[in-house]
Amino acid sequence: xxxxxxxxxxxxxxxxxxxxxxxxxxxxxxxxxxxxxxxxxxxxxxxxxxxxxxxxxxxxxxxxxxxxxxxxxxxxxxxxxxxxxxxxxxxxxxxxxxxxxxxxxxxxxxxxxxxxxxxxxxxxxxxxxxxxxxxxxxxxxxxxxxxxxxxxxxxxxxxxxxxxxxxxxxxxxxxxxxxxxxxxxxxxxxxxxxxxxxxxxxxxxxxxxxxxxxxxxxxxxxxxxxxxxxxxxxxxxxxxxxxxxxxxxxxxxxxxxxxxxxxx
Numbered sequence: 001x002x003x004x005x006x007x008x009x010x011x012x013x014x015x016x017x018x019x020x021x022x023x024x025x026x027x028x029x030x031x032x033x034x035x036x037x038x039x040x041x042x043x044x045x046x047x048x049x050x051x052x053x054x055x056x057x058x059x060x061x062x063x064x065x066x067x068x069x070x071x072x073x074x075x076x077x078x079x080x081x082x083x084x085x086x087x088x089x090x091x092x093x094x095x096x097x098x099x100x101x102x103x104x105x106x107x108x109x110x111x112x113x114x115x116x117x118x119x120x121x122x123x124x125x126x127x128x129x130x131x132x133x134x135x136x137x138x139x140x141x142x143x144x145x146x147x148x149x150x151x152x153x154x155x156x157x158x159x160x161x162x163x164x165x166x167x168x169x170x171x172x173x174x175x176x177x178x179x180x181x182x183x184x185x186x187x188x189x190x191x192x193x194x195x196x197x198x199x200x201x202x203x204x205x206x207x208x209x210x211x212x213x214x215x216x217x218x219x220x221x222x223x224x225x226x227x228x229x230x231x232x233x234x235x236x237x238x239x240x241x242x243x244x245x246x247x248x249x250x251x252x253x254x255x256x257x258x259x260x261x262x263x264x
Contacts, residue, residue: 044096058159
């Protein structure tokens with residue numbers, strides 16, 4: 001695996017194609033000036049920039065761990081972009097999202113992962129469960145798997161519900177060592193029979209340099225709504241949260257193993 005620091009490309013949105021109304025934050029399929037289609041996630045949606053921050057951190061940590069994630073790019077939205085949009089709700093969303101947003105490469109022809117149809121390798125399932133425990137991702141359930149099957153491979157999407165501590169920052173240091181009790185609802189938990197091996201492998205990969213390089217991707221303009229005085233203060237807090245959870249991964253590992261016993 002490359003030890004180079006991650007980089008995200010930037011694109012300019014040129015065409016709004018269609019809304020994805022199954023998403024609570026009303027993401028959309030859009031075309032950019034590089035000719036590709038993307039799933040565009042708006043800074044002006046309900047959870048604001050924090051959902052985009054969680055998307056960057058969650059997606060790039062998953063990628064560093066060797067899991068499949070669509071390319072994540074920064075997406076610039078021009079002020080004039082929404083003026084011809086007839087839908088008032090979408091027009092308001094576009095106006096509130098002028099500037100820097102986030103997008104994921106659109107996987108054309110991908111289908112929603114169905115655990116009844118597709119059997120996932122136990123180590124892969126264990127790594128995904130471990131990752132979601134680290135990120136406190138509450139949104140990978142049978143009801144909403146947030147995974148796609150594309151070219152016979154499993155792809156992870158939508159990490160916006162991760163890191164929910166940053167919506168208030170109350171007692172955020174205390175939450176670094178909390179178990180992730182919602183793991184009991186994880187769609188892949190019944191297949192996650194190699195959690196200890198996943199823990200060993202991922203703790204080695206997700207070292208301090210790698211975590212800090214990922215956190216450093218967060219744009220300064222998204223880091224201005226909370227208790228810290230500078231973008232670096234926020235980045236340091238995110239890094240501390242993640243590194244402390246990794247150092248104490250045995251806490252959420254034990255919780256996941258305990259929850260998995262109910263499926264045996």
